Amino acid sequence: MTPITPPAGIAGIAGITGTAGTAGTAGTTEAADASEFAGKVALVTGAARGVGKETVALLHARGARVVAVDLRPDVRTLPDEFPGVLPMTGDITQEETAARAVQSAVDTFGGLDVLVNNAGRTLNKPVTETTAEDWDAVMAVNARGSFFFAREAFRAMNARGGGAIVSTGSYTCTVALPEGAAYSASKGALAQLTKVLAVEGGPLGIRANIVAAGVIETDFLDTFRTDSRAYLASFADAQPLGRVAQPEEIAEVLCFLASPRAAFITGAVLAADGGFTAV
Helix, strand or coil: CCCCCCCCCCCCCCCCCCCCCCCHHHHHHHHHHCCCCCEEEEEEEEECHHHHHHHHHHHHCCCCCEEECCCCCCHHHHHHHHCCCEEEECCCHHHHHHHHHHHHHHHHHCCCCEEEECCCCCCCCCCHHCCHHHHHHHHHHHHHHHHEEEEEEHHHHHHHCCCEEECCCCCHCCCCCCHHHHHHHHHHHHHHHHHHHHHHHHHCCCEEEEEEECCCCCHHHHHHCCHHHHHHHHHHHCCCCCEEECCHHHHHHHHHCCCHHHHCCCEEEEEEHHHHHHC
């Protein structure tokens, strides 16, 4: 029996920038974990910025060959920072995008070992003001799109003999967010999908886990809140660590769960929220 290396502590948080920058994180972790994903193929959605970009940086630094998917055209610039990364633009709510992305991994790199379902959409509206269109738009990305990618990845990983699926969830998987009916429901759905994937995938050597992330300091907040800085400050004051997360910190947890260090972890909803849900 091959011995399992005990999970190591989360490292590489030094060099936090407060933005979606990658230089500090990649440089810190490369020496310690340069071969962790050697020979592995990973696919990351929502890869152009924030947590997605940081996850691409870590996987690339640790030896993975990476397919990076995003609706934003600037995903095409990732190979300039991370040579060898295969960028792809597409709408993750469409089945065709998921099938094309996974097939690209198989055709270009020979298979797929890791899926990081990171793309997401949010909405802050009271229940009475949330329209059917609002609900469908959030569900389409957070639940429907993640399902499409997980399904296609499942097929490719089964053919390869196993793999790991990791999703970026939210603390709203377990607690309520006022004015977040659609968002909370979508992340709850993603958490339940993760558990089903873990149960069905176990006999196939496929693990599935989700990170219940806290509020993260990225420019994504600016796209839906004009008071994003005050919003961040309110959450920082409400949790034991006294601050919100940086994107590279959540990327570290995603990569840990995708790695051999987490070989006996599947079906987990792992909180990375600064203690927010502990109080």
